Amino acid sequence: IAAFGVRANTELARKAGITLGETRGIKTNMRMETNVKDVYAAGDCVECVNLITRRPTLCQLGTTAVRQAKVAGTNAAGGYAVFPGVLGSAVTKLFDTEIGVTGLTEFFAKKAGLETVTGTITSKTRPEYYPGGKGIRIKLVVEKESERIVGAEIIGGEEVTQRVNALSIAIQKHMTVRELAKADTAYAPPLNETWEPMVLAAQVALRRLR
Template identity: 45%
Template sequence: MKIVVIGSGTAGSNFALFARKIDRKAEIIVIGKEKTMQYSPCALPFTLSGKIPKLEDIVVFPTEFYEKQKIKLLLETEAKAIDRERKVVVTDKGEIPYDKLVLATGSKAFVPPIKGVESEGVFTLKTMDDVKQIQNYIKERNPKKALVIGAGLIGLEGAVAFREIGMDVIVVELLEHLLPTMLDKDMASIIQSHMEEKGIQFRFGAAVSEIIGNPVNAVRIGEEKIETDLVLVATGVRANTELAKQANLEVNKGIIVDEYLRTSDPDIYAIGDCAEVYDAVTGNRILSQLGTTAVRMAKVAAENIFGRNVKFKPVFNTAITELFDLEIGTFGITQERAKKEGIDVVIGKFKGSTKPEYYPGGKPITVKLMFRKKDKKLIGAQIVGGERVWGRIMALSLVAQKGASVEDVAYSETAYAPPISPTIDPITIAAEIALRKFK
């Protein structure tokens, strides 16, 4: 069997490795535009701050690693078209025939059509090249002020990085609070206060209408002109679906796939940021666009190409980050989105400490859990705290994936030791609070 993968990012690279693990003989060819195989886009903000000292380190495996696994790499090669009748990928360097094709074309930064957005000093943060350009600009121009458009994960992580290397930072967000798709306002405000204490300013419900100067020296928000030496546009990503569209595959916001990750052509699969998945809570088709989702799709697609018939489960979009001294973890639906979707929820919210009262060093932690009113299932969680948020969001997410009810969480057995966690964990208390509202 000859398997061709278009895309050398997280999804494509992991697919090739999983496929090779399953079958030692299949011919596996990866076509990629970039010079390297998979690197971690989530790591880019941390290269900017210097927490990851060398940019090149984020490339997960060198090309030789793939070659040793007998995965054929066609890097710096662009797929131009798919001829589904002849089962051939047309590239700028010739035609590649396939038995099975995997689209792992990824996503690109979305840049809104703001006047002046093409000026020098305006960046996105989606690729290694973006980081190189920002780093060069910082070296050459020594900017003192940065303005970030978009208070999503990348925007905030970028804002923290700029602040950590000594710049004044303003974050401008069209919606009413930070991380608007992941958190409710009450939880976002905890993070906002912390980031403000660290010297980052926020403007919510605000849009940049113009970027002034080339190189940039200011932006306009309504009547106001705000000086800045650098602009980061972090307004989300869009799925790369051009090839799929041109090949007449079914495409919505992303490429449409069935639960086995096959597109409308059964010999073509789509995985990672370019493909739509099902939301575990609403059942809607969504773009998940998380690294973990890409890897899980890669694994399932590899198994299905070799006939294993594994269904890809709907996603909860479990996510975690660190912003200064806070950890933030979420999954599932927010209270705000539940309202929009017409889903009645019962909330359990609790603020406690990460350690028993008597043990020094405990930090505040706030847990907010969303349970669906009609069946008591855990359908969302938001946790913000000074430490050990990750473990709690992992535990809640895994058990939600297994269909946990409010009783399951409220009566669950947790792991306690004085230096690590309280006897009665904040997650079980939050669930108890919700449980009482059910009664």
Template identity: 75%
Template sequence: ALKERGLKVTVVEMLPQILPAMLDLDMANIVKEILEQKGLSILTEKRVEEILGEDKATGVIAGEEQLNADILLSAFGVRANTKLASEANIELGETRAIKTNARMETNIKDIFAAGDCAEVPNLITHKPSCSQLGTIAVRQGKVAGTNAGGGYSLFQGVLGSAVTKLFDTEVGSTGLTVNAAKKARIETVTGTINSKTRADYYPGAKPIKIKLVVEKESHHLIGAQIIGGEEVTQRINAISFAIQKHMTISELAKADTAYAPPLSETWEPIILAAEIVLRKLQ
């Protein structure tokens, strides 16, 4: 938004890549290149060491380099606000968010938690997680509200499905990245494909890149990352459904998909990515 208003924009990222919660390094570098082509300056592996200025911020020191600025936006991450819960002796979990059961109930009967402060299990690793997304918060709130009102509802867990749009590029992910899988000691095989959102010869066809992440032994689909000009959200949603139904990569490769030149390629790119994984597993 700032760039489109004519401002010179520099992004300083402490980690080796942008969008680390959504993408692996190879996919993140593609997004980084797209943003740089749009005129953004992106500095990775640079820690903001000091904010300069007296009455207002005039710049930062990052990686021993001074970056002067008229506007400074601080986005150093989000932490669960558990002050009220701690004062009420409500138990916190491994992520330091509020520990809940499947009914979104805390350790104190009839006290519920939902949203960015609540800890819930990851559907793949089954370990506690705190995915601070609006889509997750509203589902948790529905479960907590139902139970608080005397009904019965369960929250099964999260995949952390997310999408965003940067200029004219859509970026989405669901499940585990390869990096997240490694941290959970899950061995993976991946398949990546470059394709188009419509028949290649049809006007308006836009590029799309899909990466699938598969658990090596069970062949279950456990994650996906997509970068494209359009139709990213619904593909992420479809893959999320597949992961939740414990679909194997061979089942995905045989899925029945639709085709019409103005709307899609003959071969759905997800299917082609699945076939690449299958060849690696053979």
């Protein structure tokens, strides 16, 4: 197993007098403007704010870069736009397996000083009696005091991205695990289980809060 990380190469920006943040990424305001007037920055070398911890972070993803670029371009052209921050929502595929994450993992939540509980389930993307269903495993990370969802990890054969996106929205809207456990979700045998797997994971986490 080989694991690789990336580090922002911001030496050119530093030499140009642009302020770097504590992550060594380029520091900007919410309009993506640097400390140098009318100079904007976006992309892998730019520091941004984690929406949960409110701490500076680097989020070197294409989705982050294009959102930042739209904000920077709007402001550079005389408009007004802000970039609120990131959750680090990401998906990938390894052969037939889809893997996704949004928000904080249990490890990083603990590192940020949050006391959490988790809810993990293994389910299928369709009912057992309907052909073609694939396995899916969901882990929710929930802050104990507020009961809000702060992270999710999903691995499965299909339909991972849509669930990562749904949970990303839930986290951004400060949804609690109690609210997710009562969510009204869609069902049809060719498309989903009777009990939505995200709801099942929320129910498991909720039991651990009691």
